[in-house]
Amino acid sequence: MSTEQARPERSTPHALAPPSWLLEGLRPSSAPIPWAAVVRAAVALAVPLAVGFALDEPEYGALVSMGALSGVMADTADAYRMRVYNIAVPQLFGAVGVALGTLVYGHGWLAVAVLTLVALVSGMISSIGQVASVSGLLLLLNAVVGAGLAMPRPWWIAPVLLSAGGLFVLLLSLLGWPVRGRAPERAAVAATYRALADALEAAGTPGPGYEERRQAVTQALNHAYDLVLARRARVHGRSPSLVRMLAQLNVIIPMVEAAPVAHQRGRPLPPEIPAAVRELADAVEEERTGTGELDLGLPAPSGPSERAIESALRHAAAIVHAPDPDPYHVDDRLGRPAALRTRARHAVRDVMLSGDSWRYGLRLALCIGLAQSLVSLVEVERSYWVALTVTFVLKPDFGSVFSRAVLRAVGTAVGLVLAAGVLGEVPRGWWDVPVMLVLGALIPAFSAKGYAFQTAAITPVILLLSDLLNHQGFDLIRPRLTDSLIGCAIALVAGYLLWPESWRTRIGDRLADAVDDAARYVERSFRTDLGDDPEALRAARVARIQARRRIYRDLSSVRSEFQRALTEPPPAGTRAAAWWPLVVAVERIVDATTAARVRVNHGAEPPRPEEVERIAAHLRELASEVRDDLAALPVRPRPEDSDEEGVLGPLRQEVVAARAIASDQV
Incomplete structure (x- = not known):
């Protein structure tokens, strides 16, 4: 999908029609x-x-x-x-x-x-x-x-x-x-599985469907972690049901990481895969756990992306249907809140x-x-x-x-x-x-x-x-x-017109910070200094997942800022509409980085350190240009940087597309 497809449409209104920002606010939510x-x-x-x-x-x-x-x-x-x-x-x-x-x-x-x-x-x-x-x-x-x-x-x-x-x-x-207990937490975890099933169903199909559903996965995952971990912070290790729900959330992460790989291959996944994820969602919500592994009925995988999803899906099924996990072997570092003090x-x-x-x-x-x-x-x-x-x-x-x-x-x-x-x-x-x-x-x-x-x-x-x-x-x-x-x-x-920062939107700064975070995420995803130490590799994986979730949270906030700016009159509203495709482009860069990491995990040749550093440098240049409101034309990648061979080929394409979008705003 082209990032241009995600640009909010602003048709030319009739001379007597109300302004678009007013109509946006008066349109009832779904x-x-x-x-x-x-x-x-x-x-x-x-x-x-x-x-x-x-x-x-x-x-x-x-x-x-x-x-x-x-x-x-x-x-x-x-x-x-x-x-x-x-x-x-x-x-x-x-x-x-x-x-x-x-x-x-x-x-x-x-x-x-x-x-x-x-x-x-x-x-x-x-x-x-x-x-x-x-x-x-x-x-x-x-x-x-x-x-x-x-x-x-x-x-x-x-x-x-x-x-x-x-x-x-x-x-x-x-x-x-007293009667529903932790039903809201269970419903939130099940909703995350269903949102992932929708995203996997849209993976590989043309149009904006996959990106929209992937954003829904991020929101559902963040909401579920917020509910479960807010409670677990007070009853750490003493509530088997909360420990189980946290384990069920943790094992969805590998499937979320594998989804971009499936989307990049350009053809839909077998329908048995999203159906199996929805069956797991039903099992979570109905508490059908501890009954033995579910027969998923998955077809034989036909490529690396399907193998990655099948492996993650079978592991998730084993956790969902396993007896109560050991509370001291369930990792809550993916979102554990700090101490109250x-x-x-x-x-x-x-x-x-x-x-x-x-x-x-x-x-x-x-x-x-x-x-x-x-x-x-x-x-x-x-x-x-x-x-x-x-x-x-x-x-x-x-x-x-x-x-x-x-x-x-x-x-x-x-x-x-x-x-x-x-x-x-x-x-x-x-x-x-x-x-x-x-x-x-x-x-x-x-x-x-x-x-x-x-x-x-x-x-x-x-x-x-x-x-x-x-x-x-x-x-x-x-x-x-x-x-x-x-x-x-x-x-x-007194509260709006006298404060230029309120009507000269500052969304560029937040978007630039997200691009900087994406550059760090690229570097973190392909570190070569960890050796074979299992504990170091595990800590690096947790840190990588935390970084990706933090970027998606930040991008969700940036999206909210853009949606807010779209309800402003010009120039803030028109400026936000023009910058919107770059938000989508940054999300696609993060997805492409995750997909490349998954392919490396399943046997693809790792990228050379200089390739990783070159892409990170391009992203930091882009962040600087966005932060400066593009006072100068962005420096486009050199021809050799656009070589599509290797595991980072799709990521290079997304970076080039983002730079092209930024050039259009000058």
Whole structure:
């Protein structure tokens, strides 16, 4: 497949048609609706209201539902243990935030200063990771709400009620833990086998199918390792089922490495091979293990690629159907997380010393400070909604700030239409419970389809809860729209246009780093200084696998950056579309390196050290040119470097293709 086939298509639009970046954001995602989360959200938001009405304390019920809304938005993890962290930790930060906001409520410029400082801290800790990002978001959101909305007294009631709502969501999400146990981890491992089967089925066929399915394998493998190793870090050596799942993940690596070899041969694999991998996936998910090796029914291999896959497949079948493996002979170096103390130390260091962390914290603090100063100087109804909008929009780790501002305005307008019907036609009281049951169910369903859809679903829920707290009814509609537009404008100007790095995309730097990593991976794959020491060879193999997985993870992040940039207006969006083929080219270089290593393992003559060094040098030149934004024409490989003989022939072709793509961008 040519890398040009992977370039995002941008047809010339009609003069009156909306811009492509807006249409991209409004196009619903194909992600499936999480029905379990839909049910949890409906129950979590409606039950507190029912209890509040039953106790004749609707305001308390509304605050618990507001806390449940935060828990619903954070309830995105698969594994039960990860749900505890994803929901409980942000709720703790949210409780601190609402307590701070409540204490400065009505204190004018003191509230402005405190919220600005909270915004700085929120922005800085958001750079640590996903849980920290959501925690920072709730810290600031609840501080803004506490500072702008009269809360029940004394000050500790609001934190307790909001936390109770989040913990109620956590309780609902953990109901299946006693009966389902480690089903999410098993499902993730089985999904990795099925993704590999799809990739093997597409191997050797024309078109972009193989590359897309290989990316799906990488995502599934990373997700499965994250789930299994996050749990194994706490129960190392004491859980036979987790040890078995880790062994099942480890033995899929040789099949993943053999897939590029099968693709390079240019003809499809026998259908028995992907069918056997799917049978292993079923065995993993149904726990049909320890029953003896499965009869795979594979045909006789017809070449080195099929021999490599057959060998890896038979080894995987033996592990999948073996008795419990010895926990001290299962290698978890392929993804084992560092100790908690080490990760905490690195997180603090990254927050305090990272330029990106400080830049984002200062951007968020500037915008929140401006929003709070504005509403302190100019009378604005429901003024805290301005800062809330800024907080939601100005989350670069959640997507493009520009497109989020525009999509939030669109989503808010749509949500207000629905809210107008609810506030105008439904009488306040017990009728709010079934209405909230329906509106709550829409949040996870719409969130799966995109940011604008999520905003449209959340808006009527927030307005209904706000009405229960301040009893303004239909009069909430106009200030909600006005405040949201003001918040979007502040985020666009002070959080986007004034920071050139946000609209002059820096994807070239990350892509250049990935090319440098590819050069090191080429050198690591063909080392000649290891001798015959089995332990050294084993350590080198593990290091090579870790390096390949790290490159694919980084390239996945680069892809996300490109997808984010594609939703930006020109010049960032058009520049990202032009560079997209080079991302595909780098992935193909890594695949070609892996395929060459597999062929050497199965008898092909190893490349000469000078060949390896020459290809690595070309890749480093390419990385330098990408990092410099191609200020000079790239130096093309010399004719003798394009010789297609030898095990590195396909790799040379991919490097030449990547250099040609880079030349086109000058």
